[in-house]
Amino acid sequence: xxxxxxxxxxxxxxxxxxxxxxxxxxxxxxxxxxxxxxxxxxxxxxxxxxxxxxxxxxxxxxxxxxxxxxxxxxxxxxxxxxxxxxxxxxxxxxxxxxxxxxxxxxxxxxxxxxxxxxxxxxxxxxxxxxxxxxxxxxxxxxxxxxxxxxxxxxxxxxxxxxxxxxxxxxxxxxxxxxxxxxxxxxxxxxxxxxxxxxxxxxxxxxxxxxxxxxxxxxxxxxxxxxxxxxxxxxxxxxxxxxxxxxxxxxxxxxxxxxxxxxxxxxxxxxxxxxxxxxxxxxxxxxxxxxxxxxxxxxxxxxxxxxxxxxxxxxxxxxxxxxxxxxxxxxxxxxxxxxxxxxxxxxxxxxxxxxxxxxxxxxxxxxxxxxxxxxxxxxxxxxxxxxxxxxxxxxxxxxxxxxxxxxx
Ligand code: SR1
Ligand code: MG
Numbered sequence: 001x002x003x004x005x006x007x008x009x010x011x012x013x014x015x016x017x018x019x020x021x022x023x024x025x026x027x028x029x030x031x032x033x034x035x036x037x038x039x040x041x042x043x044x045x046x047x048x049x050x051x052x053x054x055x056x057x058x059x060x061x062x063x064x065x066x067x068x069x070x071x072x073x074x075x076x077x078x079x080x081x082x083x084x085x086x087x088x089x090x091x092x093x094x095x096x097x098x099x100x101x102x103x104x105x106x107x108x109x110x111x112x113x114x115x116x117x118x119x120x121x122x123x124x125x126x127x128x129x130x131x132x133x134x135x136x137x138x139x140x141x142x143x144x145x146x147x148x149x150x151x152x153x154x155x156x157x158x159x160x161x162x163x164x165x166x167x168x169x170x171x172x173x174x175x176x177x178x179x180x181x182x183x184x185x186x187x188x189x190x191x192x193x194x195x196x197x198x199x200x201x202x203x204x205x206x207x208x209x210x211x212x213x214x215x216x217x218x219x220x221x222x223x224x225x226x227x228x229x230x231x232x233x234x235x236x237x238x239x240x241x242x243x244x245x246x247x248x249x250x251x252x253x254x255x256x257x258x259x260x261x262x263x264x265x266x267x268x269x270x271x272x273x274x275x276x277x278x279x280x281x282x283x284x285x286x287x288x289x290x291x292x293x294x295x296x297x298x299x300x301x302x303x304x305x306x307x308x309x310x311x312x313x314x315x316x317x318x319x320x321x322x323x324x325x326x327x328x329x330x331x332x333x334x335x336x337x338x339x340x341x342x343x344x345x346x347x348x349x350x351x352x353x354x355x356x357x358x359x360x361x362x363x364x365x366x367x368x369x370x371x372x373x374x375x376x377x378x379x380x381x382x383x384x385x386x387x388x389x390x391x392x393x394x395x396x397x398x399x400x401x402x403x404x405x406x407x
Contacts, residue, residue, distance in 0.1 A: 015046045041068035056114040075170045076108035078252040085254040093144040115247045118240035125273035130293040135300035137246035143308040146259035149229035153316045168255040180219035183349045190354045196370040226256035234265040260338025268346035272359035279368040299393030340390035344383030379403035
């Protein structure tokens with residue numbers, strides 16, 4: 001009989017004892033301290049530290065309701081999904097995800113590696129730090145975790161087992177509402193629209209029926225195209241990074257969906273970093289350096305993804321029909337179109353929806369923030385409406401700069 005035989009939400013001061021009971025990670029007689037470090041919308045994240053050695057571990061516990069909203073209840077099964085996908089991604093993309101030491105399905109707790117020496121990427125980008133190896137690292141992660149979990153590569157029955165294992169209805173429902181629906185029709189009355197651009201949003205998002213139709217098509221692709229095991233929430237807050245290394249974490253939204261969902265999330269969130277840098281950095285040379293790095297990085301992410309995707313496809317394809325001449329180019333074209341559409345939809349929802357990004361909300365100057373948000377919405381609409389023309393890195397960054405030049 002243990003006090004952890006039934007689920008309860010732990011308080012910070014209870015977490016160190018929990019770790020000692022569950023793992024032999026720290027010596028029994030060492031003094032441990034614990035702090036709550038999570039700033040996400042859903043879970044409680046604690047760091048436990050050995051005061052003698054400085055060694056640390058992370059404990060992530062899923063609550064039954066969300067941190068961002070008490071009324072929103074969610075299955076705690078998301079913790080299992082997260083622990084399982086991290087194990088799988090660790091095999092497919094070694095070194096690019098943190099190690100999971102234990103998943104406790106009763107307490108819905110994951111004990112995992114502390115990614116010390118790394119910054120949370122969104123915060124680092126808000127400090128306008130640059131990471132020269134990011135495009136290389138993230139394109140490797142995307143190709144390996146996405147292409148290698150498709151029917152192109154996997155045995156089809158094994159892949160279907162994966163689809164079952166990673167069915168994630170509650171978290172998918174959040175995205176179906178927040179990404180694909182509410183930014184266009186605010187039926188839950190919880191959009192956060194920045195008042196100075198309310199008229200712009202009304203005209204460009206709420207009243208644009210052609211846009212609604214394309215968003216609807218993307219929503220049904222999200223719900224029905226079980227293409228790859230996607231991370232499901234790959235924004236810059238789900239990445240820990242330094243100059244040399246990148247970790248992707250927090251895949252609790254994982255499910256089998258279109259792989260462009262992950263790639264588009266990365267691209268869209270990088271463009272947010274550009275918007276922040278452009279609006280906030282005062283020194284013109286520094287601004288140019290940071291903003292050009294973001295643009296170059298997004299171009300490289302797409303181009304490296306294409307190159308690595310083709311190489312991986314040719315090396316790993318197993319499906320007989322997928323080896324048909326022309327299939328690879330057709331398939332990749334659909335992935336890039338999905339990527340463009342998702343970059344656009346993610347950018348729209350993080351601007352006017354319920355869950356906003358600090359990259360925009362911390363721009364203190366109202367006029368600069370309004371300009372940034374109009375740039376975002378203008379690029380995003382183009383990316384959704386004309387997604388098939390986004391065929392390489394240049395297409396993405398040129399379209400973004402076209403939007404910038406309009407305001
Ligand atoms: C109600 S949860 C809001 C958002 O936070 C997560 O990070 C996901 O992006 C979700 O859409
Ligand atoms: Mg998250």
